[in-house]
Amino acid sequence: MENKEVFFIIGLGLIGGSFALDIKTKCENAVIYGIDNDEQHLHKALDLGIIDHKATFEDIALADWIIVAVPVDKTVVVLNDVLGKIHNNAIVFDVGSTKFEICEALKSHDKRRNFIATHPIAGTEFSGPEAALTNLFLEKTNIICEVEKTAFVFQEKALQLFKDIGMRIRYMDPLSHDKHIAYMSHLSHISSFMLGKTVIEEEKNQRDIFDMAGSGFESTVRLAKSSPAMWTPIFKQNKEQVVKALSEYIANLENFKTLLEEERLEDIYTTMQETNRIKEILIKK
Incomplete structure (x- = not known):
């Protein structure tokens, strides 16, 4: 033309x-x-x-x-x-x-x-x-x-x-991209989907979810509204990196669970305080 x-x-x-x-x-x-x-x-x-x-x-x-x-x-x-x-x-x-x-x-x-x-x-x-x-x-x-x-x-x-x-x-390079994006995007989506799944399975009354869902829950579960048709192939193609990221994430969750079971509140506080550094990183964005 x-x-x-x-x-x-x-x-x-x-x-x-x-x-x-x-x-x-x-x-x-x-x-x-x-x-x-x-x-x-x-x-x-x-x-x-x-x-x-x-x-x-x-x-x-x-x-x-x-x-x-x-x-x-x-x-x-x-x-x-x-x-x-x-x-x-x-x-x-x-x-x-x-x-x-x-x-x-x-x-x-x-x-x-x-x-x-x-x-x-x-x-x-x-x-x-x-x-x-x-x-x-x-x-x-x-x-x-x-x-x-x-x-x-x-x-x-x-x-x-x-x-x-x-x-x-x-x-x-493509390998570095897929590694970093597994942590920064793919893991976030899995976390959101699984949080939504956990709540749906436990809270059978949809009215309870609607009434009690605060802004923290809504923002964390937002990505669970994403298209499964798009995300299933992504997880398949980046399986190795996603599994590695998931393993590390699950280990951190298990550690937090242990700290809570043992009432090691100072360690819980320290863990969250150290993670607060994410504010300094993201505020630059």
Whole structure:
């Protein structure tokens, strides 16, 4: 398209939809096509003005940019298909929460130079096109893995796009990414799901949960509203790192339980006081 920059968003949920909204705001010449295996998502994205047109994988050759925002178990298959269809100057990036398996699968692809492995550290517990938000990525970190494997000209263009929508950039190798994200994100989601499970199993009366749930419980269990369809494949792909993080977390819980059973209140106080350091770390954020 003359004077137009053509973006294809594959997966019109929270992340894909939010990218579309920001691109519409920042790129005056952008035309946005959407692909989603859920026809209702496509219609909703059109109705909400998130995308301009519906498309299929057969139309990929039209795209200057392709953003793959599907569950990580489908990402490798989709990326292989997409990279086989793009023109030579197209830029492809994914937004998945795991990176090692994706980078390994694509390392020998003929169009690897067109691909950027990214993980925007942004989101909410909601899903679907209705969850998309303008400025979701503002002042959020975008982790890029193996940037040296992407052609420099495509790096420059992608970094400018990320900068335009307000993102900070951090570079990391895929293994380090998956290790750190297991602690900082994946473990948090498991904790939230299991806290919710514990309360639901014990508190059979839904009215009791509704009436007695304070802000502490609500904030801690918020992530348990996240999509199981998205998170189950993430836990599978990052199984080794997640199991390690879980083992350390469970050991800390068991230790706290022992301190309480033995009424070692000074040790409990010291444990919590030492953990209060997290305030100093997060306040910088």
